[in-house]
Amino acid sequence: IVSRRWLEALLGRSIDPREAAECLTLHAAAVDAVVPLHQELGDVLVARVVEVRKHPDADRLSLCLVDPGGGAPPVEVVCGAPNVQTGKVYPYAPVGAVLPGGLKLERKKIRGVESNGMLLSAKELGLGADHSGILELDTAAPPGTRFIDAVGIADHQIVIDVPPNRPDLLCHKGVARELAAVLGGTVKLPPIPGAGGAAPAGGDAALGGRRRAPSARDGVAARAAEPGAAAGPSGRVISGVVDGVDVRLEDPEGAPRYMIAVIRGVRVGPSPQWLADRLTSIGQRPINNVVDATNYILFELNQPLHAFDLARLRGPAVIVRRARPGEKIVTLDSVIRTLTADMTAICDAERPTIVAGVMGSAESEVSTETKDVVLECAYFQPTRIRRTRRALGVSSESSYRFERGIDMLGMPDAVRRAVELIVAVAGGEQREPVLDLWPEPQQERTIFLRPDRVSRLLGTAIERSETEQLLSAVGFFVAPKEARLAVQVPGWRPDVTREVDLVEEVARLKGYDAFPDELRPYRPGTVPDAPEEQTRARVRDRLVRAGFLEARTLSLGPPDGPETVAIRNPLSAEEAHLRRRLLPGLIRSRARGGAGSGERVPPRRMDFRCGSTHGRPASAPLV
Missing domain, CATH: 3.30.930.10 (Bira Bifunctional Protein; Domain 2)
Incomplete structure (x- = not known):
């Protein structure tokens, strides 16, 4: 599920949800449904309270003179909430409005005074559980503006049937990339409110930039070059220390790349409204600002993250190793699970704290008492995660992505974005660079493509320049190489491994409806019949x-x-x-x-x- 408004923030332009659904179906993956959100609040308006006075016959009620906007004169509304103040702006349902649940408001007397509508709480709007007071709005929208337009909750969920070989479509950036290729535009990560600047856009900010495995000159890679390697219980051990936390990678086969950042001095609490709205727009429940920040990165960039409470990590240490046979862990769903030696476990100095790539435990989770956070960003071997998930009978948003394969080369961008977001919403500081344990760095895969092969397989002439343009539009880096094209495959496309895969990319991006539909002469094979x-x-x-x-x-x-x-x-x-x-x-x-x-x-x-x-x-x- 992706949010239309979230996609618009990435594309920097408005999109029609039906048009977006059609484009995705024709060029990327089938769209199962387009679901409008909060349309039941279409009758609710923004109104300003111009006067508040006591009800003549009830101590706990007040009479509010409300400006509904639209040139209409102020109306009197009876209200029982104590927080209504003169000059403030609140959601207002006029007479005749239909509220969530089908309730239609009528003009009626309350303790002898006629009430012309209703000022609404978050619970009455269906936007939360708080009904102790009227929802105060922080908006510059004039009275009479539709509430869903003023607060930006008018949205659509686009439900995509993502095929197993396209994990890049499991996040908003991946979907936005496909839409930009068809509808036009550039994908950029939106600035994080409170971060003080634009977010780092990553190597494909303009969908044409190259990314490579870090060298020893890069900041992150320099940290990866410092740790030592030694023999351990599972074979080769890669280790390092970041801000006092000892990190050991004893299972590089199960975790080919493992990154850790430490953020100290955070204040865990409710998420700001914009972050909570982003998550609720795709059906996710806000938990707290730190956990919500990791979930935001998950759905924006397709990178699962995990936040530990540093004070609850014994050692403090983070050890990535094979689980011991019969080892037990209580996962976040309060179930005791028995691990096997075929599974990867994330442990502190004494016990496992996470079933790698599947689910964490309550023993190290972030709570309101948390002051220092250890942030994990990892790539886990897909087959190992799939087997672990099946053996334990548990699935999560993280395991769903890990077992399909995430972008190993995009992990530094994701962890930088996550640190920036956590600091913006929860405070704190990152005192040392990210520790990057990457025993065997990889480069982007290069495939050579013959332009004449494209035309021959597709049965119609495709210009070389058009092939370059179509592939570059979705993040491939294309460079001429004599009579061929050298195409670098981005890390988020693990399904593209052969020349024919690139030909298929050209076909789907051009649009299958652009090819002639008549059956042309062809030879099914070169071997004669028996x-x-x-x-x-x-x-x-x-x-x-x-x-x-x-x-x-x-x-x-x-x-x-x-x-x-x-x-x-x-x-x-x-x-x-x-x-x-x-x-x-x-x-x-x-x-x-x-x-x-x-x-x-x-x-x-x-x-x-x-x-x-x-x-x-x-x-x-x-x-």
Whole structure:
């Protein structure tokens, strides 16, 4: 599920949800539904309270003179909330408005005073559980503006049927990239409110930049070069220290790349409204500002993250190792789970704290008492995660992505974005650079593409420049290489491994409806048919020319002599044996004629049947 407004923030332009759904269906993946959000609040307006006074017959009620906007005169509304103040702006439902749940407001008297509508709390709007007071709005929208437009909650959920080979479509940036290629535009990560500047856009900010494995000159990679390697319980060990936290990678096969950042001095609490709205727009429940920040990165960049409470990590240490047989962990769903040696566990100095890539435990989770956070950003081996998830019978948003493969090369961008977001919403500071344990750095895959091969496979001429433009639009880096194109495949596309995959990319981006729909001459293969098949083809051709029709009959029927092969699980008693001859089946077909269709078989029609027959010695077993 992706949010229209979230996509608009990435694209820097408005989009029509129906048009976006059609583009995605035609060029990327099928869209199952477009669901409008908060349309039931369409009757609610922004109104300003111009006067508040006591109700003459009720101590706990007040009379509010409300400016509904639109040139209408102020109306009197009876209100029981104590927080309403003169000059403030609140959501207002006028007489005749229909609220969530189907309640239609009517003009009625309350303790002898007529109330013309209703000022609303968050609970009455369906936007939260708080009903202790009227929801105060922080907006410059004039009175009379629709509430959903003023606060920016008018949205649409676009439900995409993401195929298993396209993990890049599991996040908003990936979907926005596909829309930008078709509708035009550039994908940029929106600035984080309170961060003081634009967010780092990453190597594909303009969808054409190159990314590479870090070298020793890069800041992050320099940290990765410092740790030492030694033999450990699981073989090679990569280790390092970041801001006092000892990090050991004992299972590089299960975690080929592992990054840790430490943020000290955070203040855990409710998320700001913009962050909570982003998550609720895609059906996620806000938890607290730190956890919500990690979930935001998950759905924006497709990078699962995990935040530990540093004070609850024994050591303090983070150890990535194979789980020990019979080792137990209580996961966040309060279930005791038994691990096996085939699983990767994230542990502190004494015990496992996370089933890697699947689910964490309550023993190290972030709470309101948390002051220092250890942030994990990892790539876990997809097959290992898939087996672990199946063995434990538990699935999560993280495991769903890890087992399909995430962007290993994009991890530094994701962790920088996450640190910036956490500091913006929860405070604190990052005192040391991110620790990056990457024993075997990888480069982007390069595939050579022949432009003439593109035209030959697709059956229509595709200009070389158009091929370059289409591939560059979705993040491939294309460079001429003599008569070929050298195409660097971005890390978020693990499904593109061969030249023919690039040809398929060109076809889908150009649009399958742009290709001619007539069947053109083609040769299905270069190997000639077997002599027997050539003879059958000539016989069929001559019989058809003579006026015969080829019948297609089942290879099953009643018994036909002692050599008939019986079937153990027949569909019916009349079709319990393999045919020994073709003629009986052809006769039965003619006898049934057009049964069930209401048609009669012409008496002079001539049929023939080509096919295989079956027989066995009397002592042979059943099939």
